[in-house]
Amino acid sequence: MFSIGQLSKRTGVKIPTIRYYEQMGLIDEPERSEGNQRRYTKDGLSRLSFIRHSRDLGFSVEDIRGLLDLSQHPEKPCSDAHSIAARHLQDVQSRIAKLRRLERELKRITKCDAGNVATCAVIETLADHGLCETEH
Amino acid sequence: MFSIGQLSKRTGVKIPTIRYYEQMGLIDEPERSEGNQRRYTKDGLSRLSFIRHSRDLGFSVEDIRGLLDLSQHPEKPCSDAHSIAARHLQDVQSRIAKLRRLERELKRITKCDAGNVATCAVIETLADHGLCETEH
DNA sequence: TATAATTCCTCTAGCCACTAGAGCTTCAAG
Protein backbone atom coordinates (compact mmCIF):
# COMPACT_ATOMS: atom_id res chain seq x y z
CA MET A 1 0.00 0.00 0.00
CA PHE A 2 1.25 3.44 -0.94
CA SER A 3 0.40 6.79 0.54
CA ILE A 4 -0.37 9.57 -1.91
CA GLY A 5 3.09 10.98 -1.36
CA GLN A 6 4.77 7.70 -2.22
CA LEU A 7 2.61 7.36 -5.30
CA SER A 8 3.58 10.86 -6.29
CA LYS A 9 7.29 10.13 -5.95
CA ARG A 10 7.07 6.90 -7.92
CA THR A 11 5.08 8.33 -10.81
CA GLY A 12 6.29 11.90 -10.87
CA VAL A 13 2.72 13.17 -10.68
CA LYS A 14 2.24 15.89 -8.11
CA ILE A 15 -0.04 15.25 -5.17
CA PRO A 16 -2.72 17.81 -6.01
CA THR A 17 -2.74 16.48 -9.56
CA ILE A 18 -3.43 12.96 -8.32
CA ARG A 19 -6.38 14.24 -6.33
CA TYR A 20 -7.49 16.17 -9.39
CA TYR A 21 -7.42 13.01 -11.52
CA GLU A 22 -9.50 11.28 -8.90
CA GLN A 23 -12.02 14.09 -9.00
CA MET A 24 -12.13 13.89 -12.80
CA GLY A 25 -12.81 10.17 -12.56
CA LEU A 26 -9.58 9.11 -14.27
CA ILE A 27 -8.55 7.04 -11.30
CA ASP A 28 -10.80 5.21 -8.87
CA GLU A 29 -11.23 6.45 -5.36
CA PRO A 30 -8.68 4.45 -3.39
CA GLU A 31 -9.20 2.85 -0.01
CA ARG A 32 -8.57 4.97 3.02
CA SER A 33 -6.63 4.51 6.22
CA GLU A 34 -8.41 4.68 9.56
CA GLY A 35 -7.57 8.35 9.61
CA ASN A 36 -9.05 8.93 6.14
CA GLN A 37 -5.82 9.09 4.18
CA ARG A 38 -5.61 7.60 0.69
CA ARG A 39 -3.95 4.20 0.34
CA TYR A 40 -3.07 2.94 -3.13
CA THR A 41 -2.36 -0.52 -4.51
CA LYS A 42 -0.02 -1.55 -7.33
CA ASP A 43 -2.97 -1.35 -9.69
CA GLY A 44 -3.45 2.28 -8.76
CA LEU A 45 0.23 2.84 -9.39
CA SER A 46 0.19 1.39 -12.88
CA ARG A 47 -2.99 3.21 -13.82
CA LEU A 48 -1.46 6.48 -12.76
CA SER A 49 1.72 5.67 -14.67
CA PHE A 50 -0.37 5.10 -17.76
CA ILE A 51 -1.99 8.49 -17.28
CA ARG A 52 1.32 10.19 -16.64
CA HIS A 53 2.81 8.70 -19.73
CA SER A 54 -0.18 9.65 -21.86
CA ARG A 55 -0.01 13.23 -20.60
CA ASP A 56 3.69 13.30 -21.43
CA LEU A 57 2.71 12.41 -24.96
CA GLY A 58 0.27 15.30 -24.91
CA PHE A 59 -3.01 13.41 -24.89
CA SER A 60 -5.93 15.31 -23.42
CA VAL A 61 -7.68 14.05 -20.33
CA GLU A 62 -10.64 13.10 -22.51
CA ASP A 63 -8.44 11.06 -24.84
CA ILE A 64 -6.87 9.39 -21.84
CA ARG A 65 -10.27 8.47 -20.55
CA GLY A 66 -10.85 6.62 -23.83
CA LEU A 67 -7.43 5.00 -23.85
CA LEU A 68 -7.78 3.82 -20.26
CA ASP A 69 -11.15 2.34 -21.08
CA LEU A 70 -9.64 0.49 -24.03
CA SER A 71 -6.75 -0.79 -21.94
CA GLN A 72 -9.29 -2.40 -19.64
CA HIS A 73 -10.80 -4.28 -22.59
CA PRO A 74 -8.01 -6.18 -24.34
CA GLU A 75 -10.41 -7.88 -26.72
CA LYS A 76 -11.49 -4.62 -28.34
CA PRO A 77 -10.07 -3.73 -31.74
CA CYS A 78 -6.80 -1.91 -31.83
CA SER A 79 -8.20 0.55 -34.36
CA ASP A 80 -10.00 2.51 -31.64
CA ALA A 81 -6.72 3.25 -29.93
CA HIS A 82 -5.17 4.06 -33.27
CA SER A 83 -7.72 6.61 -34.22
CA ILE A 84 -7.23 8.45 -30.94
CA ALA A 85 -3.47 8.43 -31.40
CA ALA A 86 -3.62 9.34 -35.07
CA ARG A 87 -5.91 12.28 -34.43
CA HIS A 88 -3.53 13.46 -31.75
CA LEU A 89 -0.59 13.07 -34.09
CA GLN A 90 -2.34 15.24 -36.65
CA ASP A 91 -3.00 17.83 -34.01
CA VAL A 92 0.64 17.83 -32.97
CA GLN A 93 1.72 18.18 -36.57
CA SER A 94 -0.52 21.11 -37.25
CA ARG A 95 0.73 22.80 -34.11
CA ILE A 96 4.29 22.28 -35.27
CA ALA A 97 3.46 23.78 -38.65
CA LYS A 98 1.89 26.81 -37.04
CA LEU A 99 4.80 27.33 -34.68
CA ARG A 100 7.27 27.07 -37.53
CA ARG A 101 5.49 29.87 -39.36
CA LEU A 102 5.70 31.94 -36.20
CA GLU A 103 9.35 31.09 -35.81
CA ARG A 104 10.10 32.25 -39.33
CA GLU A 105 8.31 35.55 -38.81
CA LEU A 106 9.87 36.16 -35.42
CA LYS A 107 13.34 35.44 -36.74
CA ARG A 108 12.81 37.89 -39.53
CA ILE A 109 11.64 40.75 -37.36
CA THR A 110 14.23 40.28 -34.62
CA LYS A 111 17.00 40.74 -37.15
CA CYS A 112 16.45 44.49 -37.12
CA ASP A 113 19.22 46.58 -35.61
CA ALA A 114 17.67 50.01 -35.46
CA GLY A 115 18.69 52.18 -32.56
CA ASN A 116 15.34 53.14 -31.18
CA VAL A 117 11.73 52.16 -31.24
CA ALA A 118 10.79 54.77 -33.83
CA THR A 119 12.35 52.73 -36.60
CA CYS A 120 12.42 49.32 -34.97
CA ALA A 121 11.22 46.49 -37.19
CA VAL A 122 9.62 44.63 -34.31
CA ILE A 123 7.31 47.46 -33.40
CA GLU A 124 6.75 48.46 -36.99
CA THR A 125 5.76 44.99 -38.01
CA LEU A 126 3.33 44.63 -35.16
CA ALA A 127 1.75 47.93 -35.99
CA ASP A 128 1.31 47.11 -39.65
CA HIS A 129 0.37 43.67 -40.79
CA GLY A 130 1.24 44.61 -44.35
CA LEU A 131 4.91 44.34 -43.44
CA CYS A 132 4.66 40.65 -42.71
CA GLU A 133 6.12 38.27 -45.23
CA THR A 134 3.85 35.35 -44.70
CA GLU A 135 0.31 34.66 -43.73
CA HIS A 136 -0.21 33.63 -40.15
CA MET B 1 -16.28 56.70 -34.95
CA PHE B 2 -16.75 52.93 -34.89
CA SER B 3 -19.12 50.81 -32.88
CA ILE B 4 -17.66 47.75 -31.20
CA GLY B 5 -19.12 45.59 -33.94
CA GLN B 6 -17.45 47.60 -36.68
CA LEU B 7 -14.15 47.48 -34.81
CA SER B 8 -14.53 43.75 -34.48
CA LYS B 9 -15.13 43.29 -38.22
CA ARG B 10 -12.18 45.47 -39.19
CA THR B 11 -9.69 43.84 -36.85
CA GLY B 12 -10.99 40.30 -36.73
CA VAL B 13 -11.09 40.44 -32.91
CA LYS B 14 -14.33 39.12 -31.46
CA ILE B 15 -16.54 41.51 -29.54
CA PRO B 16 -16.24 39.83 -26.12
CA THR B 17 -12.49 39.73 -26.61
CA ILE B 18 -12.39 43.47 -27.23
CA ARG B 19 -14.24 44.04 -23.98
CA TYR B 20 -11.87 41.63 -22.29
CA TYR B 21 -8.85 43.59 -23.51
CA GLU B 22 -10.43 46.74 -22.16
CA GLN B 23 -10.92 45.08 -18.79
CA MET B 24 -7.30 43.93 -18.82
CA GLY B 25 -6.20 47.47 -19.51
CA LEU B 26 -4.68 46.72 -22.93
CA ILE B 27 -6.92 49.27 -24.59
CA ASP B 28 -8.24 52.47 -23.11
CA GLU B 29 -11.87 52.80 -22.20
CA PRO B 30 -13.40 54.40 -25.27
CA GLU B 31 -15.93 57.20 -25.30
CA ARG B 32 -19.56 56.24 -25.07
CA SER B 33 -22.66 57.18 -27.01
CA GLU B 34 -25.55 58.82 -25.17
CA GLY B 35 -26.95 55.36 -24.67
CA ASN B 36 -23.70 54.07 -23.15
CA GLN B 37 -22.40 52.19 -26.16
CA ARG B 38 -18.67 52.13 -26.95
CA ARG B 39 -17.45 54.44 -29.71
CA TYR B 40 -13.92 54.00 -31.05
CA THR B 41 -11.59 56.29 -32.96
CA LYS B 42 -8.96 55.41 -35.55
CA ASP B 43 -6.40 55.34 -32.75
CA GLY B 44 -8.42 52.69 -31.01
CA LEU B 45 -8.53 50.77 -34.26
CA SER B 46 -4.79 50.79 -34.80
CA ARG B 47 -4.08 49.90 -31.20
CA LEU B 48 -6.37 46.91 -31.44
CA SER B 49 -4.76 45.89 -34.74
CA PHE B 50 -1.38 45.98 -33.03
CA ILE B 51 -2.73 43.72 -30.31
CA ARG B 52 -4.35 41.37 -32.77
CA HIS B 53 -1.20 41.07 -34.75
CA SER B 54 0.89 40.46 -31.66
CA ARG B 55 -1.48 37.75 -30.50
CA ASP B 56 -1.25 36.16 -33.94
CA LEU B 57 2.48 35.99 -33.40
CA GLY B 58 1.82 34.28 -30.10
CA PHE B 59 2.89 37.04 -27.71
CA SER B 60 1.31 36.86 -24.28
CA VAL B 61 -0.93 39.63 -23.05
CA GLU B 62 1.83 40.66 -20.66
CA ASP B 63 4.37 40.88 -23.47
CA ILE B 64 1.91 42.90 -25.51
CA ARG B 65 1.49 45.30 -22.64
CA GLY B 66 5.23 45.93 -22.81
CA LEU B 67 5.31 46.21 -26.58
CA LEU B 68 2.39 48.63 -26.61
CA ASP B 69 4.10 50.74 -24.02
CA LEU B 70 7.26 50.83 -26.13
CA SER B 71 5.34 51.74 -29.25
CA GLN B 72 4.09 54.81 -27.41
CA HIS B 73 7.67 55.88 -26.72
CA PRO B 74 9.53 56.00 -30.05
CA GLU B 75 12.66 57.42 -28.43
CA LYS B 76 13.25 54.35 -26.29
CA PRO B 77 15.93 51.88 -27.32
CA CYS B 78 14.97 49.19 -29.73
CA SER B 79 16.70 46.58 -27.59
CA ASP B 80 13.78 46.45 -25.18
CA ALA B 81 11.47 45.33 -27.96
CA HIS B 82 14.10 42.93 -29.17
CA SER B 83 14.51 41.19 -25.88
CA ILE B 84 10.77 40.60 -25.64
CA ALA B 85 10.68 39.22 -29.16
CA ALA B 86 13.83 37.16 -28.74
CA ARG B 87 12.58 35.57 -25.56
CA HIS B 88 9.36 34.71 -27.31
CA LEU B 89 11.26 33.26 -30.23
CA GLN B 90 13.18 31.02 -27.86
CA ASP B 91 9.95 29.91 -26.29
CA VAL B 92 8.48 29.09 -29.69
CA GLN B 93 11.59 27.15 -30.63
CA SER B 94 11.57 25.08 -27.49
CA ARG B 95 7.90 24.30 -28.01
CA ILE B 96 8.68 23.18 -31.55
CA ALA B 97 11.45 20.93 -30.29
CA LYS B 98 9.19 19.36 -27.73
CA LEU B 99 6.41 18.79 -30.23
CA ARG B 100 8.82 17.20 -32.67
CA ARG B 101 9.85 14.68 -30.05
CA LEU B 102 6.19 13.93 -29.45
CA GLU B 103 5.59 13.60 -33.16
CA ARG B 104 8.38 11.08 -33.50
CA GLU B 105 7.07 8.98 -30.63
CA LEU B 106 3.48 9.13 -31.83
CA LYS B 107 4.47 8.17 -35.36
CA ARG B 108 6.33 5.21 -34.01
CA ILE B 109 3.54 3.86 -31.88
CA THR B 110 0.78 4.40 -34.41
CA LYS B 111 2.58 2.18 -36.90
CA CYS B 112 1.42 -0.90 -35.04
CA ASP B 113 -1.10 -3.09 -36.85
CA ALA B 114 -2.12 -5.52 -34.17
CA GLY B 115 -5.69 -6.76 -34.27
CA ASN B 116 -6.82 -5.99 -30.78
CA VAL B 117 -5.92 -3.97 -27.78
CA ALA B 118 -4.23 -6.86 -26.00
CA THR B 119 -1.18 -6.59 -28.24
CA CYS B 120 -1.59 -3.03 -29.50
CA ALA B 121 1.57 -0.95 -29.41
CA VAL B 122 -0.30 2.22 -28.55
CA ILE B 123 -1.74 0.81 -25.36
CA GLU B 124 1.37 -1.15 -24.54
CA THR B 125 3.59 1.86 -24.86
CA LEU B 126 1.38 3.96 -22.68
CA ALA B 127 1.29 1.29 -20.02
CA ASP B 128 5.04 0.85 -19.97
CA HIS B 129 7.37 3.77 -20.32
CA GLY B 130 10.27 1.42 -20.86
CA LEU B 131 8.99 0.80 -24.39
CA CYS B 132 9.56 4.36 -25.45
CA GLU B 133 12.48 5.09 -27.70
CA THR B 134 13.23 8.61 -26.63
CA GLU B 135 13.05 10.71 -23.54
CA HIS B 136 10.09 13.04 -23.39
C1' DT C 1 5.16 7.29 25.81
C1' DA C 2 5.45 12.14 24.70
C1' DT C 3 6.43 15.29 21.48
C1' DA C 4 7.92 17.14 17.22
C1' DA C 5 8.18 17.01 12.35
C1' DT C 6 6.15 15.67 8.42
C1' DT C 7 2.53 14.30 5.65
C1' DC C 8 -2.16 14.32 4.67
C1' DC C 9 -7.07 16.06 4.58
C1' DT C 10 -10.86 19.29 2.43
C1' DC C 11 -12.13 23.41 0.49
C1' DT C 12 -11.70 27.52 -2.11
C1' DA C 13 -9.62 30.35 -5.42
C1' DG C 14 -6.33 31.44 -9.12
C1' DC C 15 -3.86 30.77 -13.66
C1' DC C 16 -4.42 32.18 -19.14
C1' DA C 17 -6.97 34.03 -22.82
C1' DC C 18 -10.83 33.90 -23.87
C1' DT C 19 -16.05 32.16 -24.79
C1' DA C 20 -21.03 31.54 -23.81
C1' DG C 21 -25.29 32.85 -22.12
C1' DA C 22 -29.03 35.42 -19.54
C1' DG C 23 -31.66 39.28 -19.36
C1' DC C 24 -31.92 43.81 -20.52
C1' DT C 25 -31.31 48.44 -23.38
C1' DT C 26 -30.15 51.15 -27.47
C1' DC C 27 -29.72 51.99 -32.21
C1' DA C 28 -30.85 52.34 -37.20
C1' DA C 29 -33.75 51.25 -41.13
C1' DG C 30 -38.16 51.40 -43.14
Place this chain on the structure above:
DNA sequence: CTTGAAGCTCTAGTGGCTAGAGGAATTATA
Protein backbone atom coordinates in the same frame (compact mmCIF):
# COMPACT_ATOMS: atom_id res chain seq x y z
C1' DC D 1 -43.14 54.32 -34.59
C1' DT D 2 -42.11 49.78 -34.93
C1' DT D 3 -39.04 46.11 -35.36
C1' DG D 4 -34.92 43.53 -35.45
C1' DA D 5 -30.16 43.82 -35.01
C1' DA D 6 -26.62 45.12 -32.17
C1' DG D 7 -25.17 46.68 -27.84
C1' DC D 8 -24.89 46.55 -22.55
C1' DT D 9 -23.41 44.17 -17.83
C1' DC D 10 -22.72 40.32 -15.18
C1' DT D 11 -21.71 35.63 -14.16
C1' DA D 12 -19.81 31.28 -15.11
C1' DG D 13 -17.27 27.88 -17.85
C1' DT D 14 -13.06 26.05 -20.56
C1' DG D 15 -8.38 22.77 -19.58
C1' DG D 16 -5.18 21.05 -16.59
C1' DC D 17 -3.61 21.93 -13.14
C1' DT D 18 -1.44 24.89 -8.85
C1' DA D 19 -1.45 27.45 -4.39
C1' DG D 20 -2.86 28.37 0.10
C1' DA D 21 -5.64 28.18 4.49
C1' DG D 22 -6.56 25.73 8.42
C1' DG D 23 -6.81 21.58 10.49
C1' DA D 24 -6.05 16.22 11.34
C1' DA D 25 -3.24 12.02 10.98
C1' DT D 26 1.00 9.66 10.81
C1' DT D 27 5.83 8.79 11.63
C1' DA D 28 10.34 9.54 13.76
C1' DT D 29 12.93 10.74 17.50
C1' DA D 30 13.84 11.48 22.52
